[in-house]
Amino acid sequence: xxxxxxxxxxxxxTREKEEVDPxxxxxxxxxxxxxxxxxxxxxxxxxASIGGEADNRNISMRMREGWEPVKAxxxxxxxxxxxxxxxxxxxxxxxxxxLCKTLRENMEKREAYYADKAHQQQVSVDxxxxxxxxxxxxxxxxxxxxxxxxxxxxxxxxxx
Numbered sequence: 083x084x085x086x087x088x089x090x091x092x093x094x095x096t097r098e099k100e101e102v103d104p105x106x107x108x109x110x111x112x113x114x115x116x117x118x119x120x121x122x123x124x125x126x127x128x129x130a131s132i133g134g135e136a137d138n139r140n141i142s143m144r145m146r147e148g149w150e151p152v153k154a155x156x157x158x159x160x161x162x163x164x165x166x167x168x169x170x171x172x173x174x175x176x177x178x179x180x181l182c183k184t185l186r187e188n189m190e191k192r193e194a195y196y197a198d199k200a201h202q203q204q205v206s207v208d209x210x211x212x213x214x215x216x217x218x219x220x221x222x223x224x225x226x227x228x229x230x231x232x233x234x235x236x237x238x239x240x241x242x
Contacts, residue, residue: 114176117157124189125152131178136169141180147192149182157181 114127128144129137151173154162160181162174174181 114179115160115162117152117181118159120183122186123183124186125181125183127176127179128182129178130169130175130180134178137178144182148184148188150184152181152183 117125126149128141128149130141131137151170153172154160154174155172157174160174162176168175168180170180
């Protein structure tokens with residue numbers, strides 16, 4: 083039997099394979115993808131049209147709040163084709179929604195404003211509630227805490 087010179091058997095070759103988490107399962111792509119993070123900016127999809135009609139009032143209000151449409155060339159990771167006839171040439175528009183960004187400090191100010199409004203409303207409700215209480219059934223003020231969470235897109239476990 084003749085020996086091979088300079089060649090190795092394919093059995094000795096190894097190929098790196100991507101490790102796939104079997105518990106992850108399949109997830110279809112999102113209709114509204116999330117862009118990669120950019121330092122100092124927050125992103126949001128803003129309604130620019132509804133039912134084929136432009137929603138100039140909404141988009142104008144959001145722009146006055148500090149939101150600005152992003153350029154498709156700045157986010158190649160999204161791999162999207164924008165809507166035809168979009169008024170935001172070079173922007174990213176899907177189903178009448180335009181991807182916009184604003185400075186993170188604008189969002190922090192907005193969150194603080196609405197947190198203060200919510201606190202003022204809670205104080206008002208508590209004052210009105212305590213004012214109308216019956217002395218035979220005393221009511222004690224309690225600590226209030228609220229929490230907002232966003233779902234994962236999966237149905238809750240244990241419900242059927």
